[in-house]
Amino acid sequence: METEKNKFNSDKSSADGRVKTVLSAEERAKLTPDQILQDFLDGNERFRNNNLTHRDHSEQIRKSAFGQYPKAVVVSCLDSRVPVEDVFDQGIGDIFVGRxxxxxVNDDLLGSLEFACKVAGAKLIIIMGHQHCGAVIGAIDDVKLGNLTTTLSKIKPAIRMSQNYNGNMTSKNEEFVKLVSENNVRHAISTIRTKSPILKEMEENGEIRIVGLFYTLTKGELLFVD
Ligand SMILES: [Zn+2]
Structure with a gap:
Protein backbone atom coordinates (compact mmCIF):
# COMPACT_ATOMS: atom_id res chain seq x y z
CA MET A 1 0.00 0.00 0.00
CA GLU A 2 1.23 3.43 -0.89
CA THR A 3 0.81 6.21 1.60
CA GLU A 4 1.75 9.84 1.50
CA LYS A 5 4.55 9.14 3.97
CA ASN A 6 5.94 6.41 1.75
CA LYS A 7 6.31 8.69 -1.23
CA PHE A 8 10.08 9.00 -0.99
CA ASN A 9 10.52 5.25 -1.33
CA SER A 10 7.45 4.41 -3.41
CA ASP A 11 8.97 6.34 -6.30
CA LYS A 12 11.57 3.62 -6.45
CA SER A 13 9.40 0.57 -5.74
CA SER A 14 8.27 -1.99 -8.28
CA ALA A 15 4.92 -3.57 -9.10
CA ASP A 16 4.91 -5.78 -5.99
CA GLY A 17 5.44 -2.68 -3.82
CA ARG A 18 8.90 -3.68 -2.65
CA VAL A 19 11.86 -1.31 -3.04
CA LYS A 20 14.39 -3.01 -5.30
CA THR A 21 16.86 -0.17 -5.81
CA VAL A 22 19.57 1.30 -3.57
CA LEU A 23 20.49 4.95 -3.22
CA SER A 24 22.63 6.16 -6.13
CA ALA A 25 25.29 8.90 -6.18
CA GLU A 26 22.99 11.04 -8.34
CA GLU A 27 20.04 10.67 -5.95
CA ARG A 28 22.18 11.49 -2.92
CA ALA A 29 23.73 14.53 -4.61
CA LYS A 30 20.27 16.12 -4.80
CA LEU A 31 19.58 15.71 -1.07
CA THR A 32 20.37 18.39 1.53
CA PRO A 33 21.17 17.53 5.17
CA ASP A 34 17.77 18.98 6.17
CA GLN A 35 15.91 16.81 3.64
CA ILE A 36 17.72 13.72 4.92
CA LEU A 37 16.76 14.55 8.50
CA GLN A 38 13.12 14.97 7.43
CA ASP A 39 13.31 11.63 5.60
CA PHE A 40 14.54 10.04 8.85
CA LEU A 41 11.75 11.62 10.91
CA ASP A 42 9.17 10.41 8.35
CA GLY A 43 10.79 6.97 8.51
CA ASN A 44 10.45 6.97 12.30
CA GLU A 45 6.76 7.79 11.94
CA ARG A 46 6.36 4.76 9.64
CA PHE A 47 8.27 2.63 12.17
CA ARG A 48 5.97 3.70 15.00
CA ASN A 49 2.89 3.09 12.84
CA ASN A 50 4.03 -0.44 11.97
CA ASN A 51 4.34 0.62 8.35
CA LEU A 52 7.99 -0.07 7.47
CA THR A 53 8.95 0.08 3.80
CA HIS A 54 8.98 -3.33 2.13
CA ARG A 55 12.39 -3.98 0.64
CA ASP A 56 13.61 -6.66 -1.72
CA HIS A 57 16.80 -7.46 0.18
CA SER A 58 18.11 -9.94 -2.39
CA GLU A 59 17.93 -7.27 -5.09
CA GLN A 60 19.38 -4.62 -2.79
CA ILE A 61 22.30 -6.87 -1.83
CA ARG A 62 23.08 -7.45 -5.49
CA LYS A 63 22.78 -3.79 -6.46
CA SER A 64 24.80 -2.40 -3.54
CA ALA A 65 27.72 -4.85 -3.64
CA PHE A 66 30.05 -2.68 -5.69
CA GLY A 67 29.36 0.80 -4.33
CA GLN A 68 27.64 2.71 -1.53
CA TYR A 69 26.28 6.24 -1.24
CA PRO A 70 24.82 6.44 2.30
CA LYS A 71 22.90 9.55 3.28
CA ALA A 72 23.89 9.65 6.92
CA VAL A 73 25.87 8.17 9.78
CA VAL A 74 24.27 7.28 13.11
CA VAL A 75 26.15 6.73 16.37
CA SER A 76 23.98 4.59 18.63
CA CYS A 77 24.21 2.54 21.81
CA LEU A 78 24.76 -1.22 21.73
CA ASP A 79 21.27 -1.76 23.19
CA SER A 80 19.28 -4.57 21.53
CA ARG A 81 16.07 -2.54 21.79
CA VAL A 82 17.31 0.18 19.45
CA PRO A 83 17.27 -1.33 15.93
CA VAL A 84 18.84 1.64 14.18
CA GLU A 85 17.88 0.95 10.55
CA ASP A 86 14.29 0.16 11.56
CA VAL A 87 13.99 3.18 13.86
CA PHE A 88 14.51 5.40 10.79
CA ASP A 89 13.04 2.95 8.22
CA GLN A 90 16.29 2.83 6.27
CA GLY A 91 17.64 -0.06 4.20
CA ILE A 92 20.81 -1.51 2.74
CA GLY A 93 23.22 1.19 1.59
CA ASP A 94 21.26 4.02 3.24
CA ILE A 95 23.19 4.63 6.47
CA PHE A 96 26.45 4.02 8.28
CA VAL A 97 25.95 2.89 11.88
CA GLY A 98 28.52 3.11 14.68
CA ARG A 99 27.44 1.30 17.83
CA VAL A 105 32.56 9.30 20.58
CA ASN A 106 36.21 8.26 20.98
CA ASP A 107 39.13 8.64 18.55
CA ASP A 108 38.15 5.54 16.59
CA LEU A 109 34.55 6.68 16.23
CA LEU A 110 35.77 10.14 15.21
CA GLY A 111 37.88 8.53 12.48
CA SER A 112 34.86 6.52 11.40
CA LEU A 113 32.71 9.66 11.24
CA GLU A 114 35.38 11.44 9.19
CA PHE A 115 35.43 8.46 6.81
CA ALA A 116 31.63 8.43 6.57
CA CYS A 117 31.34 12.16 5.78
CA LYS A 118 34.60 13.33 4.21
CA VAL A 119 35.47 10.20 2.24
CA ALA A 120 32.14 8.47 1.65
CA GLY A 121 29.86 11.52 1.37
CA ALA A 122 27.32 11.17 4.20
CA LYS A 123 25.61 14.51 4.92
CA LEU A 124 24.04 14.02 8.33
CA ILE A 125 25.55 12.86 11.65
CA ILE A 126 23.06 11.67 14.26
CA ILE A 127 24.17 10.98 17.83
CA MET A 128 21.36 8.92 19.36
CA GLY A 129 21.01 8.22 23.06
CA HIS A 130 18.07 6.29 24.45
CA GLN A 131 15.75 5.80 27.40
CA HIS A 132 16.68 3.29 30.15
CA CYS A 133 20.29 3.09 28.91
CA GLY A 134 22.17 0.43 30.89
CA ALA A 135 25.54 2.02 30.13
CA VAL A 136 24.41 5.40 31.50
CA ILE A 137 22.88 3.70 34.55
CA GLY A 138 26.13 1.75 35.05
CA ALA A 139 28.18 4.95 34.86
CA ILE A 140 25.91 6.67 37.41
CA ASP A 141 26.21 3.63 39.69
CA ASP A 142 30.01 3.67 39.19
CA VAL A 143 30.05 0.01 38.15
CA LYS A 144 33.52 -1.56 38.01
CA LEU A 145 33.89 -4.67 35.82
CA GLY A 146 36.86 -5.61 33.64
CA ASN A 147 37.18 -3.47 30.51
CA LEU A 148 33.69 -2.10 31.05
CA THR A 149 35.15 0.20 33.73
CA THR A 150 37.08 2.09 31.04
CA THR A 151 34.07 2.13 28.71
CA LEU A 152 31.80 3.60 31.37
CA SER A 153 34.43 6.22 32.29
CA LYS A 154 33.67 7.84 28.91
CA ILE A 155 30.17 8.67 30.18
CA LYS A 156 31.46 10.40 33.35
CA PRO A 157 31.71 13.84 31.67
CA ALA A 158 27.94 13.69 31.10
CA ILE A 159 27.40 13.00 34.81
CA ARG A 160 29.57 15.99 35.68
CA MET A 161 27.52 18.11 33.26
CA SER A 162 24.39 17.08 35.20
CA GLN A 163 25.58 18.14 38.66
CA ASN A 164 23.27 21.15 38.90
CA TYR A 165 20.24 18.84 38.74
CA ASN A 166 17.86 19.61 41.58
CA GLY A 167 16.70 16.23 42.85
CA ASN A 168 17.71 12.63 43.43
CA MET A 169 20.90 12.08 41.46
CA THR A 170 20.82 8.27 41.39
CA SER A 171 20.01 5.70 38.74
CA LYS A 172 16.68 5.07 40.49
CA ASN A 173 15.48 8.45 39.23
CA GLU A 174 14.46 8.08 35.57
CA GLU A 175 14.43 11.86 35.08
CA PHE A 176 18.07 12.10 36.16
CA VAL A 177 19.08 9.12 33.97
CA LYS A 178 17.41 10.87 31.01
CA LEU A 179 19.26 14.13 31.77
CA VAL A 180 22.62 12.31 31.86
CA SER A 181 21.75 10.53 28.58
CA GLU A 182 20.91 13.86 26.95
CA ASN A 183 24.09 15.46 28.28
CA ASN A 184 26.01 12.44 27.00
CA VAL A 185 24.66 13.21 23.51
CA ARG A 186 25.58 16.89 23.92
CA HIS A 187 29.06 15.92 25.04
CA ALA A 188 29.52 13.65 21.99
CA ILE A 189 28.50 16.48 19.67
CA SER A 190 30.87 18.96 21.33
CA THR A 191 33.65 16.34 21.15
CA ILE A 192 33.11 16.06 17.39
CA ARG A 193 33.34 19.84 16.99
CA THR A 194 36.39 20.12 19.25
CA LYS A 195 38.42 17.14 18.11
CA SER A 196 37.58 16.94 14.41
CA PRO A 197 38.51 20.10 12.49
CA ILE A 198 37.46 18.21 9.33
CA LEU A 199 33.88 17.69 10.51
CA LYS A 200 33.68 21.13 12.13
CA GLU A 201 34.59 22.76 8.82
CA MET A 202 32.09 20.60 6.91
CA GLU A 203 29.39 21.62 9.38
CA GLU A 204 30.28 25.32 9.10
CA ASN A 205 30.18 25.06 5.30
CA GLY A 206 26.72 23.48 5.45
CA GLU A 207 27.99 20.26 3.86
CA ILE A 208 26.85 18.24 6.87
CA ARG A 209 24.50 18.68 9.80
CA ILE A 210 25.08 17.22 13.30
CA VAL A 211 21.95 16.35 15.27
CA GLY A 212 21.34 14.88 18.73
CA LEU A 213 18.36 12.59 19.35
CA PHE A 214 16.94 10.68 22.32
CA TYR A 215 15.06 7.47 21.48
CA THR A 216 12.24 6.44 23.79
CA LEU A 217 11.92 2.68 24.27
CA THR A 218 8.36 2.97 25.50
CA LYS A 219 6.99 4.66 22.36
CA GLY A 220 9.68 4.28 19.70
CA GLU A 221 9.68 8.03 19.19
CA LEU A 222 12.55 10.46 18.82
CA LEU A 223 13.10 13.62 20.86
CA PHE A 224 15.57 16.28 19.78
CA VAL A 225 18.50 17.01 22.10
CA ASP A 226 19.39 20.68 21.61
ZN1 LIG B 1 22.30 2.12 26.04
Missing part, protein backbone atom coordinates in the same frame (compact mmCIF):
# COMPACT_ATOMS: atom_id res chain seq x y z
CA UNK A 100 29.10 1.36 21.22
CA UNK A 101 27.71 0.94 24.75
CA UNK A 102 26.79 4.48 25.83
CA UNK A 103 26.97 6.02 22.32
CA UNK A 104 29.99 8.20 23.13
Missing amino acids: IAGNF
Whole structure:
Protein backbone atom coordinates (compact mmCIF):
# COMPACT_ATOMS: atom_id res chain seq x y z
CA MET A 1 0.00 0.00 0.00
CA GLU A 2 1.23 3.43 -0.89
CA THR A 3 0.81 6.21 1.60
CA GLU A 4 1.75 9.84 1.50
CA LYS A 5 4.55 9.14 3.97
CA ASN A 6 5.94 6.41 1.75
CA LYS A 7 6.31 8.69 -1.23
CA PHE A 8 10.08 9.00 -0.99
CA ASN A 9 10.52 5.25 -1.33
CA SER A 10 7.45 4.41 -3.41
CA ASP A 11 8.97 6.34 -6.30
CA LYS A 12 11.57 3.62 -6.45
CA SER A 13 9.40 0.57 -5.74
CA SER A 14 8.27 -1.99 -8.28
CA ALA A 15 4.92 -3.57 -9.10
CA ASP A 16 4.91 -5.78 -5.99
CA GLY A 17 5.44 -2.68 -3.82
CA ARG A 18 8.90 -3.68 -2.65
CA VAL A 19 11.86 -1.31 -3.04
CA LYS A 20 14.39 -3.01 -5.30
CA THR A 21 16.86 -0.17 -5.81
CA VAL A 22 19.57 1.30 -3.57
CA LEU A 23 20.49 4.95 -3.22
CA SER A 24 22.63 6.16 -6.13
CA ALA A 25 25.29 8.90 -6.18
CA GLU A 26 22.99 11.04 -8.34
CA GLU A 27 20.04 10.67 -5.95
CA ARG A 28 22.18 11.49 -2.92
CA ALA A 29 23.73 14.53 -4.61
CA LYS A 30 20.27 16.12 -4.80
CA LEU A 31 19.58 15.71 -1.07
CA THR A 32 20.37 18.39 1.53
CA PRO A 33 21.17 17.53 5.17
CA ASP A 34 17.77 18.98 6.17
CA GLN A 35 15.91 16.81 3.64
CA ILE A 36 17.72 13.72 4.92
CA LEU A 37 16.76 14.55 8.50
CA GLN A 38 13.12 14.97 7.43
CA ASP A 39 13.31 11.63 5.60
CA PHE A 40 14.54 10.04 8.85
CA LEU A 41 11.75 11.62 10.91
CA ASP A 42 9.17 10.41 8.35
CA GLY A 43 10.79 6.97 8.51
CA ASN A 44 10.45 6.97 12.30
CA GLU A 45 6.76 7.79 11.94
CA ARG A 46 6.36 4.76 9.64
CA PHE A 47 8.27 2.63 12.17
CA ARG A 48 5.97 3.70 15.00
CA ASN A 49 2.89 3.09 12.84
CA ASN A 50 4.03 -0.44 11.97
CA ASN A 51 4.34 0.62 8.35
CA LEU A 52 7.99 -0.07 7.47
CA THR A 53 8.95 0.08 3.80
CA HIS A 54 8.98 -3.33 2.13
CA ARG A 55 12.39 -3.98 0.64
CA ASP A 56 13.61 -6.66 -1.72
CA HIS A 57 16.80 -7.46 0.18
CA SER A 58 18.11 -9.94 -2.39
CA GLU A 59 17.93 -7.27 -5.09
CA GLN A 60 19.38 -4.62 -2.79
CA ILE A 61 22.30 -6.87 -1.83
CA ARG A 62 23.08 -7.45 -5.49
CA LYS A 63 22.78 -3.79 -6.46
CA SER A 64 24.80 -2.40 -3.54
CA ALA A 65 27.72 -4.85 -3.64
CA PHE A 66 30.05 -2.68 -5.69
CA GLY A 67 29.36 0.80 -4.33
CA GLN A 68 27.64 2.71 -1.53
CA TYR A 69 26.28 6.24 -1.24
CA PRO A 70 24.82 6.44 2.30
CA LYS A 71 22.90 9.55 3.28
CA ALA A 72 23.89 9.65 6.92
CA VAL A 73 25.87 8.17 9.78
CA VAL A 74 24.27 7.28 13.11
CA VAL A 75 26.15 6.73 16.37
CA SER A 76 23.98 4.59 18.63
CA CYS A 77 24.21 2.54 21.81
CA LEU A 78 24.76 -1.22 21.73
CA ASP A 79 21.27 -1.76 23.19
CA SER A 80 19.28 -4.57 21.53
CA ARG A 81 16.07 -2.54 21.79
CA VAL A 82 17.31 0.18 19.45
CA PRO A 83 17.27 -1.33 15.93
CA VAL A 84 18.84 1.64 14.18
CA GLU A 85 17.88 0.95 10.55
CA ASP A 86 14.29 0.16 11.56
CA VAL A 87 13.99 3.18 13.86
CA PHE A 88 14.51 5.40 10.79
CA ASP A 89 13.04 2.95 8.22
CA GLN A 90 16.29 2.83 6.27
CA GLY A 91 17.64 -0.06 4.20
CA ILE A 92 20.81 -1.51 2.74
CA GLY A 93 23.22 1.19 1.59
CA ASP A 94 21.26 4.02 3.24
CA ILE A 95 23.19 4.63 6.47
CA PHE A 96 26.45 4.02 8.28
CA VAL A 97 25.95 2.89 11.88
CA GLY A 98 28.52 3.11 14.68
CA ARG A 99 27.44 1.30 17.83
CA ILE A 100 29.10 1.36 21.22
CA ALA A 101 27.71 0.94 24.75
CA GLY A 102 26.79 4.48 25.83
CA ASN A 103 26.97 6.02 22.32
CA PHE A 104 29.99 8.20 23.13
CA VAL A 105 32.56 9.30 20.58
CA ASN A 106 36.21 8.26 20.98
CA ASP A 107 39.13 8.64 18.55
CA ASP A 108 38.15 5.54 16.59
CA LEU A 109 34.55 6.68 16.23
CA LEU A 110 35.77 10.14 15.21
CA GLY A 111 37.88 8.53 12.48
CA SER A 112 34.86 6.52 11.40
CA LEU A 113 32.71 9.66 11.24
CA GLU A 114 35.38 11.44 9.19
CA PHE A 115 35.43 8.46 6.81
CA ALA A 116 31.63 8.43 6.57
CA CYS A 117 31.34 12.16 5.78
CA LYS A 118 34.60 13.33 4.21
CA VAL A 119 35.47 10.20 2.24
CA ALA A 120 32.14 8.47 1.65
CA GLY A 121 29.86 11.52 1.37
CA ALA A 122 27.32 11.17 4.20
CA LYS A 123 25.61 14.51 4.92
CA LEU A 124 24.04 14.02 8.33
CA ILE A 125 25.55 12.86 11.65
CA ILE A 126 23.06 11.67 14.26
CA ILE A 127 24.17 10.98 17.83
CA MET A 128 21.36 8.92 19.36
CA GLY A 129 21.01 8.22 23.06
CA HIS A 130 18.07 6.29 24.45
CA GLN A 131 15.75 5.80 27.40
CA HIS A 132 16.68 3.29 30.15
CA CYS A 133 20.29 3.09 28.91
CA GLY A 134 22.17 0.43 30.89
CA ALA A 135 25.54 2.02 30.13
CA VAL A 136 24.41 5.40 31.50
CA ILE A 137 22.88 3.70 34.55
CA GLY A 138 26.13 1.75 35.05
CA ALA A 139 28.18 4.95 34.86
CA ILE A 140 25.91 6.67 37.41
CA ASP A 141 26.21 3.63 39.69
CA ASP A 142 30.01 3.67 39.19
CA VAL A 143 30.05 0.01 38.15
CA LYS A 144 33.52 -1.56 38.01
CA LEU A 145 33.89 -4.67 35.82
CA GLY A 146 36.86 -5.61 33.64
CA ASN A 147 37.18 -3.47 30.51
CA LEU A 148 33.69 -2.10 31.05
CA THR A 149 35.15 0.20 33.73
CA THR A 150 37.08 2.09 31.04
CA THR A 151 34.07 2.13 28.71
CA LEU A 152 31.80 3.60 31.37
CA SER A 153 34.43 6.22 32.29
CA LYS A 154 33.67 7.84 28.91
CA ILE A 155 30.17 8.67 30.18
CA LYS A 156 31.46 10.40 33.35
CA PRO A 157 31.71 13.84 31.67
CA ALA A 158 27.94 13.69 31.10
CA ILE A 159 27.40 13.00 34.81
CA ARG A 160 29.57 15.99 35.68
CA MET A 161 27.52 18.11 33.26
CA SER A 162 24.39 17.08 35.20
CA GLN A 163 25.58 18.14 38.66
CA ASN A 164 23.27 21.15 38.90
CA TYR A 165 20.24 18.84 38.74
CA ASN A 166 17.86 19.61 41.58
CA GLY A 167 16.70 16.23 42.85
CA ASN A 168 17.71 12.63 43.43
CA MET A 169 20.90 12.08 41.46
CA THR A 170 20.82 8.27 41.39
CA SER A 171 20.01 5.70 38.74
CA LYS A 172 16.68 5.07 40.49
CA ASN A 173 15.48 8.45 39.23
CA GLU A 174 14.46 8.08 35.57
CA GLU A 175 14.43 11.86 35.08
CA PHE A 176 18.07 12.10 36.16
CA VAL A 177 19.08 9.12 33.97
CA LYS A 178 17.41 10.87 31.01
CA LEU A 179 19.26 14.13 31.77
CA VAL A 180 22.62 12.31 31.86
CA SER A 181 21.75 10.53 28.58
CA GLU A 182 20.91 13.86 26.95
CA ASN A 183 24.09 15.46 28.28
CA ASN A 184 26.01 12.44 27.00
CA VAL A 185 24.66 13.21 23.51
CA ARG A 186 25.58 16.89 23.92
CA HIS A 187 29.06 15.92 25.04
CA ALA A 188 29.52 13.65 21.99
CA ILE A 189 28.50 16.48 19.67
CA SER A 190 30.87 18.96 21.33
CA THR A 191 33.65 16.34 21.15
CA ILE A 192 33.11 16.06 17.39
CA ARG A 193 33.34 19.84 16.99
CA THR A 194 36.39 20.12 19.25
CA LYS A 195 38.42 17.14 18.11
CA SER A 196 37.58 16.94 14.41
CA PRO A 197 38.51 20.10 12.49
CA ILE A 198 37.46 18.21 9.33
CA LEU A 199 33.88 17.69 10.51
CA LYS A 200 33.68 21.13 12.13
CA GLU A 201 34.59 22.76 8.82
CA MET A 202 32.09 20.60 6.91
CA GLU A 203 29.39 21.62 9.38
CA GLU A 204 30.28 25.32 9.10
CA ASN A 205 30.18 25.06 5.30
CA GLY A 206 26.72 23.48 5.45
CA GLU A 207 27.99 20.26 3.86
CA ILE A 208 26.85 18.24 6.87
CA ARG A 209 24.50 18.68 9.80
CA ILE A 210 25.08 17.22 13.30
CA VAL A 211 21.95 16.35 15.27
CA GLY A 212 21.34 14.88 18.73
CA LEU A 213 18.36 12.59 19.35
CA PHE A 214 16.94 10.68 22.32
CA TYR A 215 15.06 7.47 21.48
CA THR A 216 12.24 6.44 23.79
CA LEU A 217 11.92 2.68 24.27
CA THR A 218 8.36 2.97 25.50
CA LYS A 219 6.99 4.66 22.36
CA GLY A 220 9.68 4.28 19.70
CA GLU A 221 9.68 8.03 19.19
CA LEU A 222 12.55 10.46 18.82
CA LEU A 223 13.10 13.62 20.86
CA PHE A 224 15.57 16.28 19.78
CA VAL A 225 18.50 17.01 22.10
CA ASP A 226 19.39 20.68 21.61
ZN1 LIG B 1 22.30 2.12 26.04
